[in-house]
Amino acid sequence: MKMPKIVKMLIIGMAINITGSSFLWPLNTIYMNEELGKSLSTAGVVLMINAFGSVIGNLLGGSLFDKIGGFRSIIFASLLNILSLVGLNFLNDWPWYPFWLVILGFGGGIIVPAIYAMAAASWPNGGRTTFNAIYLAQNLGVSIGAAAGGFVADFSFSYIFMANLLLYVVFILIALKYYNIDLEVHLKNDEGIASVAQVKDKSKFTALLLLCTMFSLCWIGYVQWQTTIATYTQTVGISLKQYSLLWTINGVLILAGQPLIAPFINRFKEKIKLQMFIGLTIFIISYLVTSVAEQFTMFIVGMVILTFGEMFVWPAVPAIANQLAPKGRMGAYQGIVNASSTVGKAFGPVVGGILVDVFDMKVMFYSMILLILIGYYFLYIYDRGISKQDST
16 A cells, blocks of 8 residues: 555654654753753653643644544644744743743644544554554654754754744644645544443453553653753763764664564564553663763663563553454544553653652662552552453
């Protein structure tokens, strides 16, 4: 099957969109802490509000897609983001910075589900190929944006805001030229949400919630690399360029590391639960290594270990959700998975910031290890209530 041109342009648009946002997100905590003089706890609260703004945007994005179409949804959100980035270029002190940041999260939250929905509607026979390509575009965007962001920020943070604005201008130009197409969408966004409440056998739904609790706990730890650890690297003499390079390594490993873990994944493809236990253990090793890191080399080792853990856990959770989902409700279950990761991203900066402000980095690392150990428990019990033939 040949991929339609519109899907290719949606993939390119996603890459540009995520690259733009990735210029900023790894540096938010550093900017608020060092440039604006705010505590890590305050920065964490701002990032939490930003994350919930993204959640609202996601929910609204799906609804807007059903009501006014993907093209209008994307243009509306892009204009909103451009407005906020113009604001960031001219008013980037306190309290304007968090104000524009929340609007940016809200607008970005609308764009992502609209692109996914447009791609699915544009290529109904694409199946996983469509979503895998968009996921790859997101990873490339994160790697390029995070790496470039550190280099640009070394000259001036104001250049970060300018680069982000220029990328969104490019994105909206692509959208105006290629995304204005007619699509027939038969499934309404609220049908998937309503369907969850209609499930008679709640055992699989309960299993999903337990699994997603584990997923949220993992994300609380993972997001520390973007917040408290990002600030910690500055205190031990790691430059912004070097810190951004860590995320480049993360993105490259996600692609290059697949052949390394493929033999194990293929051998234990029926034992996804075991794969996740291994991933959680790798996360713990990463936190232990990073907790004693003071040189850039050790941070690289910690990131490499973390990335391998991510490769075991992140793809496994939506895969299990797909297995648990009743017929016709796969979208709703995947939505819950996405929401659970966002909850972790939202509370992670606050939890980490408070731990570092009240105690120190060592306590933060050990606390993240404790959360992973609690995650072990939820992973262990999540499938107890479902029959053996359905268990993963």
